[in-house]
Amino acid sequence: MLTGDKVGLRARHEDDIPILRTELYDDVVNSSRAEGGPWRPITPGSKDPRLVVDDTEQGNVRFSVVELEGGTLVGTATLWGIDSHNRTAHIGLGLLPSARGKGYGTDVVAVLCHYGFVVRSLQRLQIETLSDNAAMLRSAERNGFVREGVLRSSAWVMGEFLDEVLLGLLVQEWKRDAKV
Numbered sequence: 320m321l322t323g324d325k326v327g328l329r330a331r332h333e334d335d336i337p338i339l340r341t342e343l344y345d346d347v348v349n350s351s352r353a354e355g356g357p358w359r360p361i362t363p364g365s366k367d368p369r370l371v372v373d374d375t376e377q378g379n380v381r382f383s384v385v386e387l388e389g390g391t392l393v394g395t396a397t398l399w400g401i402d403s404h405n406r407t408a409h410i411g412l413g414l415l416p417s418a419r420g421k422g423y424g425t426d427v428v429a430v431l432c433h434y435g436f437v438v439r440s441l442q443r444l445q446i447e448t449l450s451d452n453a454a455m456l457r458s459a460e461r462n463g464f465v466r467e468g469v470l471r472s473s474a475w476v477m478g479e480f481l482d483e484v485l486l487g488l489l490v491q492e493w494k495r496d497a498k499v
Contacts, residue, residue: 321382321434323426328382328396328434331372335383335392337363339370342415343395352449352476353413377401380434384412384427393418396427398435398444406442408435412455424458432462436490443489449474450482464488 320329340361344350350358361367372381378401384394394414401408412427428446435441446464448455460466464486472480 320385321430321438322387323430325387325421325426326393326423326430327385327387327390328427328430329385331370331381331383336367336370338392338415339383339395339413340367342417343413344370346416348477349413352452353411377403384414384418384423386418386423393423394427396431398431398439401439401441406440408439408441408444410435410444410446410459419454424454425461428458428462428464432488432493433495436493441490443487445488446486447483448486449476450484456484456486459486459488462488463492463494465492 320327322328340363343353344361344367347358379397379399380401382396383392384396385392392415394412397411398408399411410428410431412424412431414423414427432444435444444464446455446459447470448459450469456466465488466484467487468485470483470485473483474481
């Protein structure tokens, strides 16, 4: 398990899946804001690729996020779109509603940076998030990510186009203790 100050990132357990499905992916608004496509219901027990981990897949690493004190599941974290040649990847995370507003997002981003830069020897990490996602923007910037641009009207979310913010962090800019 990779650990931060408040949370740990561990392998996905089978009993994590029903909780994540119910609290993250069955929430139409949350899922619509987080996914690149339209929300659709997933049959219980089906092999939802957002939740079930394929250990042979090289381009995505999916974690379950747990509180360090007590080990309670609080969300998901992903290093995705890993490009080993160019040494880049994207960061994604989703926190259960009960875990939001506690500083976990900033800690998750910090742990994913450590994993990407130290464990995977990447050069660049990138985050794309909706421009009104203040929590993610704050978590990214507290970890040293720089706003590199705005993708205007690039995300269709619940009947309207929204802007996305593109943030990047290079290994030489990364500060292991950048969290606030």
